[in-house]
Amino acid sequence: MMVLDADFIIVGSGLAGSVAAYLLSDQGNVLLLSKALPIESNSFAAQGGIAAAIGPDDGAKLHAKDTLEAGAELCDSEVVAYLTEMAPKLVYWLRDIGVPFDKNSRGEISLGLEGAHSRRRILHAGGDATGRKIMETVTAALENNPRIQRVANVQVLSLIQNQGKRVIGALGQLNQEPFEHIKFYARHAVILATGGIGQLFQRTTNPSGATGDGIALAYHAGASLRDLEFVQFHPTTLDVEGYPAFLISEAVRGAGATLVNHLGEAIMEGYPQGDLEPRDVVARAIYSNLQQGNRVYLDCRAIQDFATKFPTIFEQCILYGINPTENLIPVSPAAHFMMGGIVAEINGKTDVSGLYAIGEVASTGVHGANRLASNSLLECLVMAFALAEHMDFERQNEHNFEEPNLSVPLIPDSQEVLEIVKTVMWEAAGIVRDKHAIKNGLNKLTIVQQHNPYSPAICAARLVLQSALSRQESRGAHFRSDFPKLDPRLDHVFTVVSFELE
Numbered sequence: 001m002m003v004l005d006a007d008f009i010i011v012g013s014g015l016a017g018s019v020a021a022y023l024l025s026d027q028g029n030v031l032l033l034s035k036a037l038p039i040e041s042n043s044f045a046a047q048g049g050i051a052a053a054i055g056p057d058d059g060a061k062l063h064a065k066d067t068l069e070a071g072a073e074l075c076d077s078e079v080v081a082y083l084t085e086m087a088p089k090l091v092y093w094l095r096d097i098g099v100p101f102d103k104n105s106r107g108e109i110s111l112g113l114e115g116a117h118s119r120r121r122i123l124h125a126g127g128d129a130t131g132r133k134i135m136e137t138v139t140a141a142l143e144n145n146p147r148i149q150r151v152a153n154v155q156v157l158s159l160i161q162n163q164g165k166r167v168i169g170a171l172g173q174l175n176q177e178p179f180e181h182i183k184f185y186a187r188h189a190v191i192l193a194t195g196g197i198g199q200l201f202q203r204t205t206n207p208s209g210a211t212g213d214g215i216a217l218a219y220h221a222g223a224s225l226r227d228l229e230f231v232q233f234h235p236t237t238l239d240v241e242g243y244p245a246f247l248i249s250e251a252v253r254g255a256g257a258t259l260v261n262h263l264g265e266a267i268m269e270g271y272p273q274g275d276l277e278p279r280d281v282v283a284r285a286i287y288s289n290l291q292q293g294n295r296v297y298l299d300c301r302a303i304q305d306f307a308t309k310f311p312t313i314f315e316q317c318i319l320y321g322i323n324p325t326e327n328l329i330p331v332s333p334a335a336h337f338m339m340g341g342i343v344a345e346i347n348g349k350t351d352v353s354g355l356y357a358i359g360e361v362a363s364t365g366v367h368g369a370n371r372l373a374s375n376s377l378l379e380c381l382v383m384a385f386a387l388a389e390h391m392d393f394e395r396q397n398e399h400n401f402e403e404p405n406l407s408v409p410l411i412p413d414s415q416e417v418l419e420i421v422k423t424v425m426w427e428a429a430g431i432v433r434d435k436h437a438i439k440n441g442l443n444k445l446t447i448v449q450q451h452n453p454y455s456p457a458i459c460a461a462r463l464v465l466q467s468a469l470s471r472q473e474s475r476g477a478h479f480r481s482d483f484p485k486l487d488p489r490l491d492h493v494f495t496v497v498s499f500e501l502e
């Protein structure tokens with residue numbers, strides 16, 4: 001078996017993993033692993049932008065207040081304060097390494113407004129291609145760095161722990177010929193930056209790699225996971241049979257698009273904020289229409305210069321035969337973002353020695369029960385910087401690769417297993433949940449797991465269902481029709497699962 005070693009092993013080359021690699025390469029050599037190419041990350045797909053309080057009427061405290069409100073009493077206010085204070089410095093860092101943020105006619109960075117933000121504080125690059133522009137810049141900055149070795153198309157299947165349970169490496173498998181296994185040893189730390197879990201659901205905006213591997217890996221290594229029931233469903237994704245659920249950013253509604261059903265009724269009429277209600281409210285309104293047999297559309301025909309403002313969305317719609325300036329766009333909700341994840345400090349430190357988690361896979365207390373739009377790219381950046389600062393001290397504690405204790409490796413999921421998981425999760429842990437559906441889902445997964453005991457997707461999906469079952473209230477993105485109200489006794493009460501607790 002091939003064996004590689006480095007000071008740091010980073011699993012995942014989205015924004016969190018790539019920025020961490022860039023920064024940590026100052027402290028040692030880095031192995032940057034990913035099961036797909038960087039283009040197939042959530043980071044690359046991000047449209048809306050990145051939030052930072054840099055406007056003259058704005059400040060970190062206001063940004064923090066909006067974040068806490070969206071999080072519905074499940075955020076950690078200290079962590080939110082840190083994130084929002086760091087935001088201006090880090091978006092300027094992005095600008096300085098070359099991210100071409102959009103500018104206004106005065107040559108200043110232009111700031112957009114998004115739902116639940118009280119100020120204009122969203123930076124865009126290339127209109128709705130922000131994630132792509134950021135990732136192209138960061139990826140270019142990694143190139144030709146002799147201290148960073150990239151290994152793409154390798155799926156990490158297990159974390160290697162020593163007798164003291166410290167994580168000292170990872171076992172991966174190439175997902176193309178010759179499908180061989182590779183052992184990666186880390187002198188200082190293994191960092192999970194594996195992104196979200198959208199691909200556990202039938203409809204999702206996430207690219208194919210987002211199957212929750214990081215959740216399964218951390219769970220098997222004994223790390224605590226938190227608030228996995230909080231999955232944000234984006235209300236408006238393209239709903240054309242046979243095509244992926246391409247995201248139509250809410251910036252489109254911000255620019256004047258309205259949601260209508262096939263009867264011509266404006267479905268958000270009567271809601272206080274109309275079409276700009278929070279994502280979970282809009283998603284449930286659309287879901288309810290769909291349940292009644294209605295089709296739901298975005299009417300963008302009143303938006304001036306649609307193709308210039310939203311070039312990526314325009315291009316995609318045209319590809320599917322829909323011209324947004326003339327036709328209604330059929331939409332329905334899709335799984336989009338995981339608020340919960342591996343319990344981690346803002347510097348990525350988990351409760352397992354040697355193991356760090358950054359970006360969407362981590363649960364730091366930033367997002368609570370509902371993510372404020374455009375805070376997640378920011379969280380990737382803030383965590384990567386805090387991790388690098390922490391490592392500057394922590395890496396003094398070098399360890400040996402003594403007596404490695406390889407946990408049982410997971411086995412990559414077949415398409416057949418993934419399809420079953422997606423169907424089960426859409427029914428059991430979709431936009432509206434109840435005890436009966438969740439238990440039914442768990443039972444189905446238990447049966448499939450008997451034949452696929454080492455499936456990462458089933459492991460992650462079961463943990464989401466168990467968490468959804470235990471939270472007997474509706475809060476943020478988690479809506480239980482059998483407990484439709486928020487229970488104030490559960491403010492700041494987290495849902496924690498770990499291997500030991502099971």
Ligand SMILES: Cc1cc2nc3c(=O)[nH]c(=O)nc-3n(C[C@H](O)[C@H](O)[C@H](O)COP(=O)(O)OP(=O)(O)OC[C@H]3O[C@@H](n4cnc5c(N)ncnc54)[C@H](O)[C@@H]3O)c2cc1C
Nearest residue numbers: 012013014015016035042043048049156195359360374377
């Ligand atoms: C369509 C879309 C639009 C979005 N728009 C915005 C936005 O406008 N603003 C915003 O703030 N957020 C947005 N988000 C959310 C945001 O993009 C993500 O939360 C963020 O990019 C996550 O970054 P990450 O580095 O944690 O993970 P990702 O970018 O998803 O990267 C994960 C990496 O892990 C790798 N990986 C996974 N499992 C394994 C394994 N077992 N072995 C090896 N490698 C593995 C993947 O190949 C990938 O390289 C959007 C998300 C989507 C899907």
